[in-house]
Amino acid sequence: MNIELSNAWKTIQEMINGFFALLPNILVALIVFAVFFFLAGALKQVVRRATQNRRRARNLGMVLGRLAQGIIILIGLFIALTIVIPSLRASDLVQLLGISGVAIGFAFRDILQNFLAGILILLTEPFRIGDQIVFKNFEGNVENIETRATTIRTYDNRRIVIPNSELFTNSVTVNTAFDRRRMEYDVGIGYGDDIETAKRVLLEAVQRLDEVLADPAPDVLALELAASTVNIRVRWWIAPPRRIDDLYSRDQVIIAIKKACAENGIDLPFPTQQILFHDQTEETDGDRTRQREGWAAGRDRVPDSRTIGSALQKLARSNHRHNSHQPGEEA
Structure with missing residues (x-):
């Protein structure tokens, strides 16, 4: 037991002595790695500043700066490891990185996929x-x-x-890929209104707005015959095509359309629905041998027809029998 404790203590002493022997190398390696780390950050900033005034090369500068930063940090790590472990060779590092790269690739597949996609986005600039x-x-x-x-x-x-x-x-x-953007809004007028007059009124209302570009010019097109309205589409262009400009121009166009329609007597109807009721057991209700709603097809299955007159007669007889009963008599 004492021999085992003695061996363990010797091992611990050797590790401590080895650490103190490597301590100067470790400090030098940390200093070297820190120098390379700050040098990599400075080089990244230099590349980005060199391309920040060029719109086309800005994203390329970001990619090159990040790649240069990564390469310099990797070189600094190699040098720091060789200082700490002098027996370590470059071939051993390359082999270690190759094995580690495969393992890291499987473990961080999504991260690497996002990294490559980010580089392609920066280069292609969608x-x-x-x-x-x-x-x-x-x-x-x-x-x-x-x-x-x-x-x-x-x-x-x-x-x-x-x-x-x-x-x-x-x-x-x-939305901001180009310097101009076309907007549109649908207006429903009444069927009794003249379409050409309505188009002219709407176009003049939109053309007077400062938020609407004169070139390309706005236009008004008849779109469809809907259930209760004739739909007309108003189209106009704005610049710049940002969200705030979109909202503000739409606000002004809607106000101008509403005001112009009110001043010129153009109806802006709301949806309406018409429901028709009819009795399908009337004699005048088409071909009664064909399938109708409520019974199957076939002459032998057609219910007895009735007329409005016969129905009224039955109702009159019923009322007469009811009124002819004397008080105290049984109905």
């Missing part, structure tokens, strides 16, 4: 920082495009973090 996009049920301003995820700020001041792989493999609507 949208940029500051654009207003719509993705599934989310809509807002693009705040930042990172290598893992993209953050958007909604119009009600909330932050949404979307994985880059989702954005890269699904449809995204970019």
